[in-house]
Structure formats: structure tokens, C-alpha cells
Amino acid sequence: MKKLLPSILMLALFEAVAVSLWLTKNNIFYLLNFSYIGLCLSVGLTLFISGRRYARHFTQFAVGTYMLVYLGILSRENMQIEGFWYYLFSGTFEAATIHYAVAKIFGPLLFGRGWCGYACWTAMVLDCLPFKTPAAPRKEKLGALRYVMFGLSLLLVAGLFWGRASHLEEIMFWMFLGGNALYYGAGIFLAYHFQDNRAFCKYLCPVAVFLKPMSYFSLLRVHCDESKCVHCGKCRRVCPMNVEVNKEARSRKNGTECILCYECTRVCPVKALK
Numbered sequence: 709m710k711k712l713l714p715s716i717l718m719l720a721l722f723e724a725v726a727v728s729l730w731l732t733k734n735n736i737f738y739l740l741n742f743s744y745i746g747l748c749l750s751v752g753l754t755l756f757i758s759g760r761r762y763a764r765h766f767t768q769f770a771v772g773t774y775m776l777v778y779l780g781i782l783s784r785e786n787m788q789i790e791g792f793w794y795y796l797f798s799g800t801f802e803a804a805t806i807h808y809a810v811a812k813i814f815g816p817l818l819f820g821r822g823w824c825g826y827a828c829w830t831a832m833v834l835d836c837l838p839f840k841t842p843a844a845p846r847k848e849k850l851g852a853l854r855y856v857m858f859g860l861s862l863l864l865v866a867g868l869f870w871g872r873a874s875h876l877e878e879i880m881f882w883m884f885l886g887g888n889a890l891y892y893g894a895g896i897f898l899a900y901h902f903q904d905n906r907a908f909c910k911y912l913c914p915v916a917v918f919l920k921p922m923s924y925f926s927l928l929r930v931h932c933d934e935s936k937c938v939h940c941g942k943c944r945r946v947c948p949m950n951v952e953v954n955k956e957a958r959s960r961k962n963g964t965e966c967i968l969c970y971e972c973t974r975v976c977p978v979k980a981l982k
């Protein structure tokens with residue numbers, strides 16, 4: 709029972725969000741949506757605690773395909789960053805604005821970049837490519853491209869509002885399809901070019917601009933007992949995000965890039981990471 713406590717707490721947290729939004733917005737969709745996501749995450753967590761290597765992929769596919777196929781394509785909700793700007797400019801606290809607030813802006817205070825490790829539908833595909841461990845160190849300067857992408861996405865949607873474009877909902881749907889095709893294409897190209905599945909996350913994804921600040925203060929993080937560390941470097945070699953995880957400080961290099969995959973904890977020979 710004690711082993712199941714984190715999964716139960718996870719489910720309870722999402723149920724609290726589900727019920728609060730259901731009652732305040734008077735819309736049962738929120739109850740079903742957040743209950744489903746909470747259930748997927750708690751099942752994934754249970755699988756992870758039981759030592760199943762596929763636990764993270766299970767969660768990525770269960771949540772990622774739901775959001776991409778059901779919410780994005782069938783329900784025509786643009787859940788990408790452009791959808792967030794769209795709902796924000798429309799003055800509605802719905803769909804993408806709620807999703808961004810929960811998963812990407814305030815949620816990281818609790819679970820860091822868990823979104824990137826367990827729910828993102830772009831990474832769910834990229835993580836299936838063959839370069840799980842980066843072939844070379846991170847190209848630090850390329851990380852600036854994320855901010856360019858962030859600015860472009862904002863300008864694109866702002867331009868539609870300023871230009872008083874008609875059929876905005878239709879445009880946003882096609883932007884969702886086009887944007888995803890572009891992300892997958894760019895993500896796969898960058899993965900092969902840099903021999904690094906997560907190159908897109910490191911250099912191009914604008915969503916990271918939202919995710920990073922609160923992740924710094926995340927309650928959930930990988931701790932390092934530096935007194936146990938024998939400096940073998942295995943954790944840093946296996947880390948898909950090049951985190952300096954053999955340091956305990958929050959200011960560790962690339963600390964806000966951690967996707968909580970826990971690959972580092974598996975390889976540490978002296979169990980210094982947990």
C-alpha cells in the first residue's frame with residue numbers, strides 16, 4: 709500500500725483539479741479530461757515504481773495520443789502554443805489556456821518538466837528514435853532559437869488578431885495540423901542530424917520558454933548525495949537532456965531541462981541519485 713501512495717496522490721491531485729474546474733466552469737468535459745489524464749499518470753507511476761522500463765512510454769502514448777488525436781484533431785482544440793495565444797487574446801480561460809496554466813506554467817512548480825517526460829505528443833514520437841543518449845555535448849548557443857520560435861508564434865497569432873482575420877477558428881485548426889507536421893519533421897531531422905532524440909526540445913521548441921522558470925523551483929527533482937558520488941560520469945552520459953545531475957544545487961547546469969525520466973538513477977553505481 710505504501711508503494712502505491714505516490715500514484716494515489718497523483719490521482720487525487722488531478723481529481724481535485726478535475727472537480728474544481730467542472731464545478732467552476734459548469735462543464736463536465738473538465739471532469740472527464742483531467743480524470744483521464746490523472747488516471748494515465750497514476751497508472752504510469754505505478755508501472756514505474758514496479759520497475760517496468762516501458763512505464764514512461766506507456767504514459768506518453770496514453771496522454772499524448774489523447775491530446776493530439778481526440779482534443780486536437782477530433783475536437784479541434786488547438787493545444788499548441790499558438791492555441792494558447794489565441795485563447796488568451798480572445799479573453800477566454802478555456803482549453804489551451806487552462807492546459808498551459810496547469811501543465812506548463814504553474815504545474816512545473818510541483819512536477820518540473822514532467823510534461824516533457826510523460827505527456828508531450830511530439831516527444832512521444834521523438835523518444836522512439838534510435839538516439840536515446842546524445843552523441844555529443846549540447847550546442848549551447850542553439851538554445852536561443854527557442855526564444856525566436858516563441859516570439860514568432862506570438863507575432864503570428866497577434867497578426868491574425870490585428871489584421872482582423874475572418875474564420876479564425878478554422879485557421880487555428882489548420883495551424884494545429886500544420887504546426888504539428890512541422891514539429892515532427894523538424895524534430896526527426898534534428899534528431900538524425902545531431903544524433904540526439906531530444907535535439908528539438910533543446911534547440912527549437914518554444915514551449916520550453918514557459919516550462920523552464922517554474923521548473924527551477926520544482927518540488928519533484930532528482931537529488932544527488934554528493935558525498936556518495938564517485939565521479940564516474942555515467943549519469944551525465946546517459947542523460948538525454950545533458951543535466952549536470954551529479955550536483956545537488958538547483959543551479960546545476962541545465963537543471964531546468966530535466967524531464968524526470970530517471971535514467972540517471974538507474975545507472976548510478978553507488979545509488980547517489982534518487
Ligand code: SF4
Nearest residue numbers: 824828831909913915
Ligand atoms: S521541450 Fe517541447 S517538444 Fe520537447 S517534450 Fe517539452 S514540450 Fe515537448
Ligand code: SF4
Nearest residue numbers: 947966967969970972
Ligand atoms: S537522466 Fe536524470 S537528470 Fe537527466 S533528464 Fe532524466 S531524470 Fe533528469
Ligand code: SF4
Nearest residue numbers: 937938940941943976
Ligand atoms: S553516476 Fe552516481 S557516482 Fe557516477 S557521477 Fe553520477 S552521481 Fe556520481
